[in-house]
Amino acid sequence: MFQPRSIAVVGILAMVQMYVSELVVKGFEGEIYPILRNQTELMGLKCYPSINNIPGSVDYVIVCIGAKGTPQLLKDCLLKNVKVCHIFSSGFSETNTPEGKRLENEIVKIARDGNVRILGPNCLGIYNPANGMSIADGLANESGCLGVISQSGGNTTYLSRVAPMRGMGISKAVSYGNAADIDESDLLEYFTEDSKTKIICAYIEGIKNGKRFKETLKKAARAKPTIVIKGGISEAGMATAASHTGSIASSVQAWTSLIRQVGAISVDNFDEAIDLALLFKYMKPLKGRKACVIGTGGGASVLISDDLYRTGLSIPRLPPEIKNKLENLMPSAGFIYTNPIDTQAYFTTDDGLHKTVKILNEWDGIDILIFHTAYEVIGSNNLKWSGFMKKTIETAKAADKPKAIVLHYVFSPDIYQEFFSDLRESCKNGLPTFLSMESFGKAANKFIGYHKKRDEKV
C-alpha cells in the first residue's frame, strides 16, 4: 500500500488533477494513470477512459467518484488485480443513512470476497515523502521518523504541514476515514514494524475492534513511543465523529484507562503531539523535573516560572556558589540572578552568554536547561544586532545537559517572519524547539512520566 509500483486516479476532474499533480510534482517514480473519459492527456500523462483500458498492471487506485459508482468500480479493480483501493469519496456510513451504510457494507463485501483492500472510504489517503504519494500541496519532500495514523484528512494535512517545519519529519502519514476495511489496528501493526518510523502518532475517533486494538496498541507502545489523540471525548465531539467517520462512542474513562494500561501517551491535539514527539526524537530521558531557564525579560521570567509550575516542573533556586559565580561574571543591576535567569549577557561581550551557561551546565541541581526568546519583549532590533539566536544555538549546543529552546511572545507579522527563520535554524541544529513555556512544560511532564513508568517496569 505504501510502495505501489503504479497508481490510477479515477473520478471528477478537480480531484484527479489534485492527486495526479501531486504525484507528478513530488516525483512519484512508478506509473501514473489518470482515468478521465473526456480527456486524452493530463500533465503530459495519457488518460484512460476506465481501469480496464490501462495496458500495464495497477497496484493502487485512488477513487474520487460518487459513492454509488464505487461497487462497480471495485469490481473493475478486482478484474485488474488491483491491490489497494483508496476511496476518497464520501457518502457512506458517515451519513448515518441506510443507503450509506448499505453501500459501505457492499464495497467491503466485494473487497473481501475478491482480493483487494480498501483504504477509507471518506479519506485523503497516504502521504509518503519517500516515494511522492501525497494528500495535499505544500508538504515537505524530506522524510522523517514520525508515523501518522489519522481518521481525519484535515488534521492529517495540518500535522503533515506543520510537523516537518518544527523539525519533526514524517515517515508516512495515513488518513484512513471510515476504516471500513483497513483499520487503525492494521495501520498500527504496520507502523510498529516499519523501520523508518521511530515514533507513532494516532488520531482516532472510533475503534472497530476493541480487543484487537488494545493488543496492537500495546505492542506498538512497547516498540515505540506511541502518542494518541482521541477525537470525540465530549458528547458533541462524539456526535460529530459519528457523522464524520461513522465512529461509535466509547466512554472517556474506558479510553483513558486503556491508554494508560498499554503504555501509550494521550494528548489533546496535534500541536501537543508534535511537542511530545520532539522530545522523543531529540532529548535523552530526563533524570528529574528541575529546570534552569535562561533568557531576557523580568516579567516574562516571572510568568515563565508560574507556567512551568502549573505544568509540574520545578525551578530550583540558585545555590549561593552558583549565584556568586554568575555575579562575579557580570554586574548585577538590571540582571536577575535568580532562576529563571534574566541575563543581559546576550547584549554584552561575545562570550558572556557562553560563560554564563557554562556555570549553569556544571550545576548538578538541575536536569534540563531551557533557553527562551521573548520576541516582542526584546524587539526586532535588539535581536538582530546582538545575534540573539545565533548565540542561543551555539551555547545550547555546547552544553551537555538536556536542553530545550522556547521561542515565544510572537505576534506581529514582521516578528513572526523572524521567529520562523530562527525556528528553522534551531530545528536544523537538532534542538527541540517549542512555542510556549506552557506547551514545553506539558510535553516535558508527559515525557518524564513515560520514562518513569518504563523504568518502574524494568
Next chain:
Amino acid sequence: MFQPRSIAVVGILAMVQMYVSELVVKGFEGEIYPILRNQTELMGLKCYPSINNIPGSVDYVIVCIGAKGTPQLLKDCLLKNVKVCHIFSSGFSETNTPEGKRLENEIVKIARDGNVRILGPNCLGIYNPANGMSIADGLANESGCLGVISQSGGNTTYLSRVAPMRGMGISKAVSYGNAADIDESDLLEYFTEDSKTKIICAYIEGIKNGKRFKETLKKAARAKPTIVIKGGISEAGMATAASHTGSIASSVQAWTSLIRQVGAISVDNFDEAIDLALLFKYMKPLKGRKACVIGTGGGASVLISDDLYRTGLSIPRLPPEIKNKLENLMPSAGFIYTNPIDTQAYFTTDDGLHKTVKILNEWDGIDILIFHTAYEVIGSNNLKWSGFMKKTIETAKAADKPKAIVLHYVFSPDIYQEFFSDLRESCKNGLPTFLSMESFGKAANKFIGYHKKRDEKV
C-alpha cells in the same frame, strides 16, 4: 502624570535617544527637553546640560541615570517644581542589597518631603497614545478603552503591541516597576475614574498595602471589568518577582480569594487578558453556555467540540427541524450537519453560508454563534477563491445573536500573513476574534461567570 505639558529626559545617550525619538515620532505636543552634557542638539531639539538650565517649567522627568545619582537629581527636580519623576533606572530594592534598599528609601523620602511623585524606579513608564508618550517603538497611535497597570516593562510592551493588533486599543498603559511611591492602588484609582478606560488590566507581582489595595480593587471592579494577572504564584516566580521589582510574597490562596471577593477576574497571562477584554468590549452578556460552531473541517470540528467541552461550554445537538432545514438547503455528502457544522456552503453558492447561518440564528436553543477558520486545513487557495473571510465577516455581522470568530490552525509564514490580514479585517468590523477554540472557551467561561455573579448580586 498622564498629561504633562513638558517632558525632560536625562541619562545615558541611548536611553535619552529612545525616549526622545518616541516622543518626536508619536508627535508629543508639549515641550521636550533632552538633558545631555556633551551634546547641543538631538533630533532638532536643543539639549541642556542639566534640569536647572531648562528655561521653561518641567512637569515630567524621565530619569535614565545610574541609581546613585538619583537622589541629587530628585533634589534638582524639586527646585524646578517638577510634578513627576519617572525613574527608568534600576539598582534599587529589586537588587535585594542594603545599598539598593537604602537608595530607594532615600529617594522616596526626598520625594515625599518635597512635592514630587516618583513613578518606578526600575520601569518603562507611560504609554499614552492620545498624547504621544511611549515606552517602545512600533506601538499603535490610536487610543482604545483598555487601561493597563503593569509591574513589568517587558510585559507592558508585549500587551501594548499585541492588544491593538487584536482590536483592543489601549487608553493608557503604565509600567510602574518597584512602586516605591506611586503604587498599584494609586494607579487603580486613576483608571477607575478615567473616562477613556472601560476595562482595566493589571499585572501585579506584589502589593504595597494590602488593605488599601483590596478597597481600591473592589471599587475598580465595581466600576469596570477588572482583569488581574498575578505574577509569581509559584515559589520560583515569587523569588523572581522579588528580584525583579522587590515584591514580597503573598500566598496563592489569599490572592485567589481576594480576587474572587472583590469581583475582579483572574487570568494567567496577557493573551488571556486580551481574550477576555475583547468579550467585554464587543459582546453583550451571554444568556448561557450553549454554542453553535460553523466552519470547515471534519476532524477540526471533532477537536473543537472537545476543546469547548473542556472549557465548560456546551454544543447542543441540532434539533430535527433545524437539521431538516439545513439538509433541504444543501445536499449532505461531505457535509456534517451536526453541531459543530462542517459546511461546504463557503465553497458553493454565494449566499449558501448566509442562508445556513440565518437558520441557525433563529434557533433559540443556542446562546452564541462561533465562526471558525482552520487555515492550514482549508489551504490558502481555497480560502482565496471562496472569499472565505469576507463571507464569514458579512454573515457574522448580519446575525443578531452574540458571535465570535476563531482563526486557528495557522503556522507557515505565508498562511500567517493571510491570517493576520484577516484578523485585522475581522477586528475592524467589530468582531471579537480569537486565536484558538480553547482560548475563546476559557475567556467565554470567565465572561459568563462574571455576569452571572453580578446578576446574583442585583
